[in-house]
Amino acid sequence: MCGIFGYAGNGDVCKILYQGLKSLEYRGYDSAGMAVVGDKLNFIKDSGTVDDVLTNITFPVNSVGIAHTRWATHGKPNKINAHPHLDEKNKVAVVHNGIIENYKQLKNQLIKKGHIFKSKTDTEVIPHLIEENLSLGNFEAFKKAVAQLKGSYAIACVIEGSNKIYFAKRFSPLVLGVNGDYFLASDIVSFLRWTKQVIFIEENDIGYLEKGNLYIENNGKQVNRRPNEIRWNFEEAAKEGYEHFMLKEIFEQPQAIAQTLADKRLISFSKHMSELDKLVITSAGTSFHAGLALKYVSSLPLEVIIASEFSELYRGGEVLSISQSGETADTLRAVRLAKSLDHKINALVNVVGSTLTRLADKVIYTHAGPEIGVASTKTFTSQLAALFQLNALMEGKTLPEINVNPILKKADEIHSISKTLSKSNDIFYLGRGVNTVTAMEGALKMKELAYLHAEAYPGGELKHGPLALIEESLPVVAICPSDQNRDKMLGNIEEVKSRGAFIIGLGYEKDEELIELSDKFVAMPAVDSSLTPLYYSIPLQMLSYYTAIELKRNPDKPRNLAKSVTVE
């Protein structure tokens, strides 16, 4: 986890590195640093955000540079562990995203040769390995170092006396923006303000760039990677007046869902799905919830497995991997394992060109645009829209029109409910059928954004244990649309209400009985029952967002979390 940014061109290197890195902060924000090189190597690093560490930095040398925003994996977030990491002579500076699995072994070998280490990171072995072989020439030394690494990495490196940035990629994202200048980054959003021309660095590519020159090789042979034009623009990725990206992304859901459903590839993909005798869905977090929701509504033989739990046990059928980023390490591991077991891989992904799209045999996309807030919102409802549409198409139908605009108008009302929730330590979410998944997703969002303990249960399970936890004033969020589960849900609501629970009911706007039982009520439009998770998860996103605001948490950057979980 971490963001890498490098620049070689005619602009102001320090300023461009700072601007690029700012857009990568969603990947990590516990420390930051940069190294700029020419005859001399200058660097700065510290714990803190990009603004804390890198505002208004200038260096006397201004040729090419690399920068990093960190999300700690090895070693605490502090100045010593921040990137760039250097050899003891400060000649080689490296920024890295990923995990070097054999770093302890390499570190011991290097210590025996007299190298002195400062940090607790896995990354620090890289500059020392490069420094060992500088007599071979910079690129040869870089290649020799990279050849010794096991694990995952996107690496950018600068070396004193050279105007080149050396880079390598294996299992961690690395892309290149091109407009005469070169922008090397963990993702496209960070350089969209300068260019839409993107070169996707492939697995095991290794190379260098400098003003006006790019060299890449793979397996010892020079390769020519051509730029692709990306349709996203920078404005799409900026906040546009919303206080947070998350709020903006919640409000972008009507468009994200519509764009996703407009993709004609859903039709051919549904035909492919209907020919399968088994589908194994494997994903993480919110994307896993989207897969689980499909299982409730589909007659297709389906298994849905959390990616980190996927193993050799799951045999037969094809795999569908769902991911916003296409870079989640658990998901990629599951997919690589599934490939080795001869599963065909299908993917539903938001980020075009991401690693998952390149591993998959067939890819369909959610067209939600860039999602910057750490919590998935518009990509979740877009995933649901795509999956529910695929299911409808397999049954020879299409989804009814989706209009979530009336729910977005309830922001103020939901904000006022969140004031009550923010005073609680524990919250229960209840649903039945497919809305058990809505409850799980609602509780996940509350945990990650407001840091409140939130438990999701199928209403029927309450009496088998958790009912013992219900006490006076405990908030219970009851997802109770007017579907086949409504009457039983009302019974469950009665059970908790009679034990003093504070009921936040979500249901059909004219459901008088539910209105009567609820202490607070969120009135929802009439919705086809198979679509209820898509509609009902939106007020739950808002509830978590506003509870986080009430508790003065930053919903775009929840503590301990990062957008793209690129480590297992």
Ligand code: F6R
């Ligand atoms: C929660 C959330 C995460 C992600 C998970 C998988 O709001 O966003 O649980 O859903 O880390 O990420 P992707 O979909 O990028 O594979």
